[in-house]
Amino acid sequence: MPETEPGLASCFGYGSLIWKPPPEHVVSSRIGRIRGYVRRFAQSSSDHRGTPQHPGRVVTLVETTTWRALCTSGDEPDALATHEDCWGVIYYFDPIHSVSVRSYMDHREKDGYTLQPVQVVCPTSSGDEIVETMCYVGLPANPSFVGPAPLHALANHIAHSKGPSGRNDQYLFALERAIS
Numbered sequence: 001m002p003e004t005e006p007g008l009a010s011c012f013g014y015g016s017l018i019w020k021p022p023p024e025h026v027v028s029s030r031i032g033r034i035r036g037y038v039r040r041f042a043q044s045s046s047d048h049r050g051t052p053q054h055p056g057r058v059v060t061l062v063e064t065t066t067w068r069a070l071c072t073s074g075d076e077p078d079a080l081a082t083h084e085d086c087w088g089v090i091y092y093f094d095p096i097h098s099v100s101v102r103s104y105m106d107h108r109e110k111d112g113y114t115l116q117p118v119q120v121v122c123p124t125s126s127g128d129e130i131v132e133t134m135c136y137v138g139l140p141a142n143p144s145f146v147g148p149a150p151l152h153a154l155a156n157h158i159a160h161s162k163g164p165s166g167r168n169d170q171y172l173f174a175l176e177r178a179i180s
Contacts, residue, residue, distance in 0.1 A: 007098025008105055012120050012135040014039050014088035015059040016048075016171065018178040021089075022104050025097040032120035032131060033085040037061045041154055041172075043138035044146050047111045048165040056161035056168035057154065059175065060113070060138030060145070061086055070140070071148045087179060090120055090133050109136040112144030 012034065013021065021029070043060040050056030062070075064084045093101045106115070113136040120131045138145050149157070161168035 006102065007095070008093060008102035008115075008134060009095060009098055010090055010092045010133040011105065012088050012090050012118055012133050014061060014086050014135070015175060017091070017136075018089050019174050021091050022093070022101050025094045025101050026091050027094050028092045030090050030122050030131075031087065032090055032122035033087045034061065034118055034120055034135075035085055036064050037086045038064050038067050038084065039086045039088075040067060040148070041158070042067075042145060042147050043112060044144045045111060045161075045163060045168075046144070048163050049168040049171050050161045050163045054161060055144075056163055056171070057146070057158055058168075058171060061135065062140065066140060067148070085121075088120075090122070090131060105136065112138045112142035114139055114142065 011017065012032070014034075038061070039059045040062055041057040041059055042062060043058050044050065044055035045058040046052045046055040048056070049058055109115075115134055115136055118133060118135040118137075120133055122129045122131050140147070158168045158172055165171075
């Protein structure tokens with residue numbers, strides 16, 4: 001009997017997934033954070049917020065130590081490099097639809113993202129709870145990872161990029177609203 005594609009029971013979102021989860025099958029969600037990672041505009045986007053000729057920039061998670069090693073003076077203000085928690089949302093999906101959710105998410109995150117397990121710290125009334133879930137991450141070895149850039153160059157790039165999912169600055173503003 002052929003193997004079926006594994007499903008996706010839950011997923012941690014730290015970028016557009018925060019404000020735009022899969023359109024169906026979310027049964028619950030909870031806020032949490034990943035320790036030791038930073039959210040950075042270090043992933044190019046030629047399929048959503050840019051084009052192959054002019055890729056936009058979207059966020060990915062990068063281990064804090066890796067990010068510090070990649071940064072050179074002028075890449076970003078020191079205050080941004082010291083924050084070591086990335087807040088986001090865990091979405092839980094209806095198990096009956098886990099395979100279709102996985103297919104949808106794999107297509108949505110196809111431009112260089114890898115699905116990997118993560119531990120998310122979720123606050124509860126009795127203290128923090130560690131939750132195991134999955135997360136799409138644009139690892140530094142993928143071809144769409146572009147790393148750090150001086151803040152003024154990054155802002156200019158985002159301001160002038162547009163793709164099938166809309167203007168790149170709309171993504172930035174939606175992310176800012178979602179995490180503030």
